Amino acid sequence: MTTRPDTDTLRIKVDGGVCMGHAMCNALAPEVYEVDDAGFNRMGEFELDPAGRGAAERGASACPERAISFPRSGPTAG
Amino acid sequence: MTDDRFPFPDGPLSTQPPEYARRRETCPMSDVTTPTGDPAVLVLKYHDVEAVMRDRRFSRDLSAPGTPRLFPSNLLSDDPDFLMNMHGEDHRRLRRIVASAFTPRRAEQWRPEVRRIADDLLDRVEAEGPPADLMAALSYQLPVRVICRQLGVPDEEGDKFQGWVAAFLSVSGMSMAEREVAAGEFTGYVEELVRRHRTAPGDDLVDQIVNARDEEDRLTEAELVSLVRGLIVGGNETVANSLSRCVLTLLSHRGLWDDLVRDRSDLPAAVEELLRVNPPGRIGLLRVATEDVELPSGTVRAGQAVISPLIAAGHDPEVFPEPDRIVLGREPQTLQFGAGPHFCLGVHLARVELQEALSALMDRFPGLELTAPPEDLPWNRGGYGITLSSLPVRW
Numbered sequence: 001m002t003t004r005p006d007t008d009t010l011r012i013k014v015d016g017g018v019c020m021g022h023a024m025c026n027a028l029a030p031e032v033y034e035v036d037d038a039g040f041n042r043m044g045e046f047e048l049d050p051a052g053r054g055a056a057e058r059g060a061s062a063c064p065e066r067a068i069s070f071p072r073s074g075p076t077a078g
Numbered sequence: 079m080t081d082d083r084f085p086f087p088d089g090p091l092s093t094q095p096p097e098y099a100r101r102r103e104t105c106p107m108s109d110v111t112t113p114t115g116d117p118a119v120l121v122l123k124y125h126d127v128e129a130v131m132r133d134r135r136f137s138r139d140l141s142a143p144g145t146p147r148l149f150p151s152n153l154l155s156d157d158p159d160f161l162m163n164m165h166g167e168d169h170r171r172l173r174r175i176v177a178s179a180f181t182p183r184r185a186e187q188w189r190p191e192v193r194r195i196a197d198d199l200l201d202r203v204e205a206e207g208p209p210a211d212l213m214a215a216l217s218y219q220l221p222v223r224v225i226c227r228q229l230g231v232p233d234e235e236g237d238k239f240q241g242w243v244a245a246f247l248s249v250s251g252m253s254m255a256e257r258e259v260a261a262g263e264f265t266g267y268v269e270e271l272v273r274r275h276r277t278a279p280g281d282d283l284v285d286q287i288v289n290a291r292d293e294e295d296r297l298t299e300a301e302l303v304s305l306v307r308g309l310i311v312g313g314n315e316t317v318a319n320s321l322s323r324c325v326l327t328l329l330s331h332r333g334l335w336d337d338l339v340r341d342r343s344d345l346p347a348a349v350e351e352l353l354r355v356n357p358p359g360r361i362g363l364l365r366v367a368t369e370d371v372e373l374p375s376g377t378v379r380a381g382q383a384v385i386s387p388l389i390a391a392g393h394d395p396e397v398f399p400e401p402d403r404i405v406l407g408r409e410p411q412t413l414q415f416g417a418g419p420h421f422c423l424g425v426h427l428a429r430v431e432l433q434e435a436l437s438a439l440m441d442r443f444p445g446l447e448l449t450a451p452p453e454d455l456p457w458n459r460g461g462y463g464i465t466l467s468s469l470p471v472r473w
């Protein structure tokens with residue numbers, strides 16, 4: 001048995017300072033992106049099973065602000 | 079001499095101005111002169127248009143003296159409290175107040191009601207029997223009724239909205255005096271509407287905005303009035319214009335109409351593609367660079383004005399091969415409603431309205447056809463948008 005390497009999980013970063021509440025991520029990929037009552041995504045940085053990559057990318061590319069990115073490494077300290 | 083006077087004439091059936099296609103090939107960032115006599119940079123490639131709309135160094139706040147303008151004095155650009163003319167934190171603050179009314183979830187909650195309204199309107203069209211003018215009987219009526227429900231006002235009050243909105247968006251069709259009269263009535267109505275909600279609070283969109291002012295002090299009284307007026311403007315002409323263009327394009331592509339009559343599952347994709355091929359606007363809004371900005375095709379200098387029409391982006395053959403062809407499921411599909419901070423507030427509701435109205439129309443009149451050759455249809459070119467004056471059909 002080998003353990004799954006870290007790169008297997010998908011890391012997603014939502015820039016809350018850029019999000020304008022258009023909620024396009026949620027409209028295209030509700031299984032990945034949650035928005036608050038005003039349509040804003042407050043998920044910050046989180047990990048997802050790589051099976052959700054297609055949906056995650058679909059939601060990210062629909063963002064009118066390009067607020068969603070996929071950092072390769074883990075979150076930076078601080 | 080080369081004529082740089084903007085806007086350029088649109089193509090047949092109010093499609094992309096042929097000058098856009100010519101300039102995109104030879105000079106994707108070119109100089110134009112706006113109707114105010116101001117110089118502006120016209121960008122026509124998808125990635126330039128997208129960058130202009132996204133980049134916060136381009137501002138919609140044109141209120142500083144000497145700032146370039148698109149059209150001479152008009153109600154839309156002269157209102158500094160209108161959401162479309164705001165920039166940065168003030169814009170974000172006001173959008174937040176109304177954003178919750180326009181989320182995907184709220185739009186879906188409206189879907190059955192939107193369908194009922196469309197069916198009611200088509201009941202009347204059918205009873206009065208062919209021919210019918212779908213522009214007056216459906217396209218203008220549907221969005222007005224939806225906004226009336228949102229604002230908690232009876233349909234009869236909405237009958238006045240169309241004229242007021244036309245005045246707000248007029249740049250040449252009406253005299254400034256006519257526009258001022260309409261603007262006075264429009265503002266008077268909105269102030270009265272706000273008074274009514276203060277006297278007898280409920281839980282509709284007006285109450286939500288009034289509450290944000292009276293309880294939470296999140297906006298000024300002038301911003302409140304402008305915001306309510308802006309909601310009435312924003313959701314009317316745009317949807318009416320888009321819906322009639324969707325119907326016109328579908329009836330000119332009979333195979334697609336027939337396919338969708340048989341199977342409605344491709345309708346959402348069809349709406350997106352129809353909006354790419356034939357969006358309601360030909361011009362877009364003018365923005366000013368607050369500092370030098372590098373775009374993919376070149377540099378815009380601080381203080382320069384930029385015009386970035388969505389229809390030009392949607393017809394960039396490097397992104398959409400054979401741009402005039404309707405191909406469902408094209409990627410990317412993100413610019414129909416703009417991009418960046420001014421991305422359409424009502425996007426989700428607009429989609430629901432277009433999908434439900436077209437679906438209701440296909441259920442009711444699968445054999446729908448125009449009564450006149452498409453090239454004979456009358457267009458109104460006096461406002462920010464170019465709209466069909468009528469859409470005569472039979473079934």
